[in-house]
Amino acid sequence: MLDFLHTDKDPATGKVMRRVRSFVLREGRLTAGQQRALEELWPRYGLEATAGVLDPRETFGRDAPLVLEIGYGMGESLIQMARAEPDKNFVGIEVHRPGVGALLLGIEHCGCENLRTWCDDAVPVLEQCIPEASLHRLQLYFPDPWPKKKHHKRRIVQPEFVERVRTRMEPGGVFHMATDWEDYAQHMLEVMEQAPGWKNLAGPGQFAPRPSWRPQTKFERRGEGKGHGVWDLLYSPDEAGE
Secondary structure, eight states, rough: OOOOOOOOOOOOOOOOBOOOOOOOOOOOOOOOHHHHHHHHHHHHHOOOOOGGGOOHHHHHHSOOEEEEEEEEETTTTHHHHHHHOOEEEEEOSSHHHHHHHHHHHHHHHHHTEEEEEEOHHHHHHHHHHHOOOOOOEEEESSSOOOOSSSGGGGGGGOOOHHHHHHHHHHEEEEEEEEEEEEHHHHHHHHHHHSSSSEEEEEEETOOOOTTTSSOOOOHHHHHOOOOOOEEEEEEETTOOOO
């Protein structure tokens, strides 16, 4: 249960390898409800990275478009989306156990049988557990912007990451990013516009309006009330290879 953040090792030497992570694990205390959820609900709705490549049909008992969200926080919007689109299968990745526990409680409350989660680092899960050409949509909402220049290498949106994402998208699939940090929005745009094999659905060099499937969070509404911006980017694999 909860094979959480296993150590990376060089397969040849067995030595521990350092890998730049896009998050810092500062985990708060679990509530009693979250602890119960991890103990009782994880076996039903939790996914283990050590289980290898996900078989969506086996996991959900049906064939349906697969939506993956990386870093869902406490899970409120992911649960809302799973309820709004019951015709789709949803999977989430979150490193913080309180958030995973909260999501499990939400699944129990709403009976969302079309939602599962990993509690692990998104990068190895994407590499080792997501089948190629399987994702109808990949959602990356408000990731840590790492605002200091010396920390920009920790930003998850990097050329190697977006190339890995591209290989996991089905034809016509959508990679949807959103951030409320303008510098990071520009960084995302620059990386995606330079990455081969992607098409900007809003047009070259353009940000997109918030699509209907992304709920507007309380944090986002509060920020807009203060004049803060939010930037969405929507990309699909470019089947023409342009």
